[in-house]
Structure formats: C-alpha cells, structure tokens
Amino acid sequence: MPDNLQHRLIGESNAIGEILEQVSSLARISRPILVVGERGTGKELIAHRLHYLSARWQGPFISLNCASLNESLLETELFGHEAGAFTGAQRRHSGRFERADGGTLFLDELASMSARLQEKLLRVIEYGEFERVGSQQAIRVNVRLICATHEHLPERVANGLFRADLLDRLAFDVITLPPLRLRQDDILLLADFFAQNMAQEFNLPAITGFAPDIQQQLVLYPWPGNVRELRNVIERSVFRYAEPGRPLTRLCMDPFASPWRQTPEPVVDEAEKIPMNWQEHMAEYERKLLMKLLMSCHYNQRSAAQRAGLSYDQLRGLIRKHAISTRPPEMRQHPT
Ligand SMILES: Nc1ncnc2c1ncn2[C@@H]1O[C@H](COP(=O)(O)OP(=O)(O)OP(=O)(O)O)[C@@H](O)[C@H]1O
Numbered sequence: 001m002p003d004n005l006q007h008r009l010i011g012e013s014n015a016i017g018e019i020l021e022q023v024s025s026l027a028r029i030s031r032p033i034l035v036v037g038e039r040g041t042g043k044e045l046i047a048h049r050l051h052y053l054s055a056r057w058q059g060p061f062i063s064l065n066c067a068s069l070n071e072s073l074l075e076t077e078l079f080g081h082e083a084g085a086f087t088g089a090q091r092r093h094s095g096r097f098e099r100a101d102g103g104t105l106f107l108d109e110l111a112s113m114s115a116r117l118q119e120k121l122l123r124v125i126e127y128g129e130f131e132r133v134g135s136q137q138a139i140r141v142n143v144r145l146i147c148a149t150h151e152h153l154p155e156r157v158a159n160g161l162f163r164a165d166l167l168d169r170l171a172f173d174v175i176t177l178p179p180l181r182l183r184q185d186d187i188l189l190l191a192d193f194f195a196q197n198m199a200q201e202f203n204l205p206a207i208t209g210f211a212p213d214i215q216q217q218l219v220l221y222p223w224p225g226n227v228r229e230l231r232n233v234i235e236r237s238v239f240r241y242a243e244p245g246r247p248l249t250r251l252c253m254d255p256f257a258s259p260w261r262q263t264p265e266p267v268v269d270e271a272e273k274i275p276m277n278w279q280e281h282m283a284e285y286e287r288k289l290l291m292k293l294l295m296s297c298h299y300n301q302r303s304a305a306q307r308a309g310l311s312y313d314q315l316r317g318l319i320r321k322h323a324i325s326t327r328p329p330e331m332r333q334h335p336t
C-alpha cells in the first residue's frame with residue numbers, strides 16, 4: 001500500500017481498530033462493500049484502503065460522486081456513450097465502469113440515484129455487463145464496487161426511494177464509520193497529524209503540540225463535520241497562529257467569525273450540540289452569545305447592554321463571569 005500522506009489513516013481508538021480489521025479482511029474478497037457514516041468521517045479514505053489492500057491494488061481506482069451529476073450525465077459517466085448517441089456526443093466516451101476494469105469503482109453519494117439508473121446498476125452487478133448509451137453491444141467488465149453514502153439506505157428502501165434488491169447486492173458487507181465525537185481518543189492524534197502535515201507542506205513553524213485548554217476544547221467540541229472539520233480547523237489555526245517551538249495556544253474554529261459578519265449564526269444549531277454537562281453547556285452558550293453581542297456592538301458595552309435589554313451592571317457582571325476581553329481583537333496584544 002502506498003504510504004501516501006493524503007491516504008494515511010490515523011486512529012488508535014477501539015472503534016477504528018475494529019474497522020481496520022474489518023477493512024483488511026474485506027479487502028481480500030472481491031465483493032461489493034457499502035461504507036456509511038456521517039459527512040467527513042473518512043468514507044473515501046476507507047474505500048481507498050479497501051482497494052490498496054486488495055489483489056486489485058495495481059489496477060485502477062476510479063471514483064465518481066453520483067450526487068454531483070444529473071441523471072443523464074451520471075448515466076454517460078457511468079456507462080459511457082457511443083459517438084452520435086445524442087446531440088453533442090461527437091466521440092465515443094468510455095464510462096467509469098470501463099475505466100475501472102480490473103480495479104475498483106468507488107461510487108460516492110449514490111443514495112439519490114434515479115430508479116432507472118438503479119436498475120441499470122443492478123444489472124451490471126448481476127451480470128457483469130452493460131451497454132454504452134447508444135449501443136446494443138454488451139461490454140463485460142471485472143470491477144469491484146465500493147459505494148458510500150451518509151444517508152440511511154434501509155430507510156430509503158422502506159420509503160420506496162431505493163431498490164431493496166440493489167441494496168442487497170451493494171452491501172455484501174457494510175462498514176459503518178463512527179462520528180468523531182464518539183471516538184474522542186483519536187481527536188488529538190488526528191489534530192497532531194494534521195498540524196505536522198500543514199507545517200511541512202507550507203514550511204510553517206513546527207509547533208510542539210497544543211496548550212492544555214486547546215486540547216480540552218478540541219476533545220469536547222462535538223465536530224458535526226467530523227474529521228474533515230477537524231482538519232480544516234487545525235490547518236487554519238496552524239496557518240494563522242503557529243509559533244516556532246511553542247505549543248498552539250489559539251484555535252480558529254470559524255473562519256467567518258468577524259465583527260462584521262453579515263448574518264448571525266442560527267441560534268438553533270447550539271441546541272444540536274450534545275450537552276456533555278448541562279451547566280457547562282449553558283455557560284458556554286452564554287459565553288458565546290455574549291461574545292457575539294459584544295462583537296455586534298463593536299465592543300461598546302453600553303450599546304451592547306441596551307441591545308440585550310440588560311442593565312450596564314448586569315452586562316459587566318456577565319463579562320467578568322466569563323472573563324471576556326472587552327477590547328476588539330485587533331487591539332489585543334495577547335490572544336485571548
Ligand atoms: N482516520 C483518518 N485519518 C486521517 N485522515 C482522515 C481520517 N478520516 C478522515 N480523514 C481526512 O478527513 C477528510 C475527510 O475524509 P473523507 O473525504 O474520506 O470523508 P467522507 O466520509 O468521504 O466525507 P463526505 O461524506 O463529506 O464525502 C479527508 O481529508 C481525509 O483524508
């Protein structure tokens with residue numbers, strides 16, 4: 001397996017250990033596998049690993065995001081077309097199935113595929129052959145299929161949106177990736193990996209880990225965007241705040257955060273973050289709201305109090321309680 005940084009899989013949690021074992025054993029048999037999990041949990045990474053650990057590793061690994069194309073484009077991308085098959089089809093085009101011959105085809109986000117294409121896909125899996133659009137001639141291919149989705153396919157089957165027989169065929173076995181918030185053991189490992197890569201790739205100062213409060217923040221945050229979100233936060237923070245030979249003392253969780261941001265974050269989102277501890281959660285919520293209030297009033301405490309319907313003293317009390325800096329970020333000497 002190529003030790004390509006881009007495809008290196010980090011994780012020492014039990015959950016990841018079990019998944020890696022499952023992947024190694026499934027890689028050996030050329031059967032369709034379905035990889036499921038929330039967005040950003042590493043589904044594509046697992047598909048790569050299944051390919052590179054399989055006997056097909058020297059064959060092509062071809063992928064296609066099915067959600068990004070309309071029905072007819074998806075059809076020609078999957079199965080190809082003959083010259084003259086439709087207006088504008090000047091040359092023969094080989095589809096992803098043909099290009100993946102001898103290797104692996106990774107179909108990402110296939111849950112919303114139309115009923116007609118589902119039927120065509122079922123036929124390829126069943127008989128190993130298909131026709132290009134505009135042709136009657138059957139083409140035989142030897143392709144291992146790996147599919148991924150963040151949707152709940154059995155529910156789509158129950159609602160008549162996905163074929164039960166196709167799901168059966170696609171899912172010889174299912175690999176379910178846990179959300180990052182349920183494998184907290186991996187968060188700091190991943191964070192460290194992403195920080196080192198970022199520093200190496202862009203020749204930035206190498207940090208020496210993360211300050212304790214930053215570690216705590218990383219571990220407790222619920223990461224709705226999972227590993228992809230963690231990667232972005234770490235890379236952005238290293239880029240902005242890394243100092244050579246020092247631990248990182250500051251994170252940039254939200255690149256949109258600015259006193260001038262146009263639309264406030266919807267308050268309902270806060271409720272979706274799982275309260276690990278009710279009081280901590282509420283205090284954190286209050287702190288964030290207070291910071292937003294101050295920013296929106298350009299750190300003028302009288303107008304902030306007025307805007308929130310608080311007395312000046314009440315506002316000052318809250319600021320003290322949360323030890324919030326009342327100076328605009330651009331005027332602070334030391335990051336808070
Ligand atoms: N265990 C891991 N170790 C290292 N990097 C990881 C790991 N899991 C995910 N990543 C990284 O996180 C990012 C998202 O992973 P990936 O694209 O595989 O997720 P996905 O589940 O396919 O997401 P989506 O549902 O949005 O398509 C990638 O940059 C990937 O390299």
Ligand SMILES: [Mg+2]
Nearest residue numbers: 043044108148
């Ligand atoms: Mg993906």
